[in-house]
Amino acid sequence: MVDNKQYSPGVKKYIQEAKKLLAQKEKDLKRIKKLKFDTIAIHGLYTVEEALKQNQGAVIEPLYLSTAQAYRDSDEMEAALAYLIPTWCYTRFANPTTYYLEWVLALLEGYQTGFDTSCLVTASGMSAIMLAVDSFLVKQKQGPEKINFVSSIQIYGGTFQHFTIRKMQERGIEVRWVDHQEDIEEWKTKIDENTRFLFSEAPSNPQQSFCDVKALSDLAHSWEIPFIIDSTCATPALMRPVAYGADIVIHSLTKSITASGLAMGGALISRKPIITKVKNDNPLFKESFAEYVKFFPFRDNGPAASPVNALFALNDLRTLRSKMDLVSQNSEKVAEFLSRHPCLYQVDYLSLESFPLHSLAKKYMKLVDSDDGKGKEINRYGHLLSFRVDGPPQNARKVFDNFKLILRAGDLGRIKSIATIPAISTHLQQGEEARTKADVPPQMIRLCVGAENPDDIIADLDQALSSL
Ligand SMILES: *Cc1c(COP(=O)(O)O)cnc(C)c1O
DSSP: OOOOTTSOHHHHHHHHHHHHHHHHHHHHHHHHTTSOHHHHHHHTTOOHHHHHHHSTTOSSOOOOOOSBOOOSSHHHHHHHHTTSSOOOOBTTTOOHHHHHHHHHHHHHHTTTTSSEEEEEEESSHHHHHHHHHHTTSSOOTTOOSOOEEEEESOSOHHHHHIIIIIIIIHHOOEEEEESOTTOHHHHHHHOOTTEEEEEEESSOTTTOOOOOHHHHHHHHHHTTOOEEEEOTTTHHHHOOGGGGTOSEEEEETTTGGGTTOOOOOEEEEEEESOOOOOOOSOTHHHHOHHHHHIIIIIHHHOOOOOHHHHHHHHHHHTTHHHHHHHHHHHHHHHHHHHHTOTTEEEEEOTTOTTSTTHHHHHHHOBOTTOOOSSSOOOBOOOSEEEEEESSSHHHHHHHHHTOSSSEEOSOOSOSSOEEEOGGGTTTSTTHHHHHHHTTOOTTEEEEEOOSSOHHHHHHHHHHHHTTO
16 A cells, blocks of 8 residues: 555545545454454454445345446546555455455464464465465576475375476476474475475374474574465364464365365465565565465466355354364264274374374364363364274275265365375375375375264274274
């Protein structure tokens, strides 16, 4: 927002009017930030005044399907298209329904972190990842020929493909893999002055590997580079990486955030400001990275979310905290059952004390606004778990094929229990060697536990396992 002398009195009039609106929004924001997590999730920025004044009293945020916004006159149009006033303009740039979702996510991810945050909602998790990383991979004046970034190898299969094919093979950008992301020393050996950012996913899908979010943020910042984390499996109800110094948080909204499974979407949330040594003439780049991406690269690349999808996500998000609590408790029960089963040689779930990364995850995965009776938040670990069936891969397939209630799909984050064999689905394209490195054997079944009564899920697993 700039008040530039070159604009006509008519344009300046709109800038003045916008200032008043923005001042009101600042006031609203201040008030809303004091509310609890659930209250923000349910109301967001959609205030009583806004409902009454602008939306005929509609209790629920309205769905704006219109592709474009009309203006009162040429002055307003000029002010809007120069981004001098708040505007949504065209649904590829922004949309009023998507705007409500963006603000809820920004507020939830920034909740009690001590930082302000901004958010961009995109068509999918992958487009959010692409937009987050691309801005740091631009050629710099007098910059080096060869640049690199460092990433945990235990990441979502689609992200692995994006990094290896789209970045490494097509663009010659070196991806330096970290095999054990919990080991901060390994990260240290991979970084040099041409490293543009660090990337992690925690808990990772499907291995549930974890990283020391605080230590990694500090390490990134000591090199003046940002730490980007895909926190899809945690959701802001269980972890808010910004609190520990992460610069950019990615979510596939398609997963637990939209647990109904009715919409695709992605989100890029940035801390204000981010740390980077990449030079960019636009001050927003550092000050409010998500807004920078939204106004420029996102607009030019085009992966806008449908406002219908945004509304589905917004609606599911209202009950995120209680849902994550419930599915986490169900998962603990299921994991305990599985860990006692004689036909399995490994069960991985972050809550299990036998899980190697349990104590690290315990530091970070906590149900927001919960209380264990002693003033501490309760640990909750989400609904992703995996188990490995004894014997040849055929055994795992036999168990898998015998599920009656649990759905077989490469999906996760649902209100319904869903299972997959990652080696033949989500991680098929990676190839055997990369799968071995990432510890995704063909005996592994990934299970994402839903909100059904856990006794019924356990009974289904029991009968399927008895087919062996
Ligand atoms: C599914 C997923 C993605 C990709 O999201 P889409 O919405 O499918 O594009 C990224 N990261 C993780 C951890 C995921 O599970």
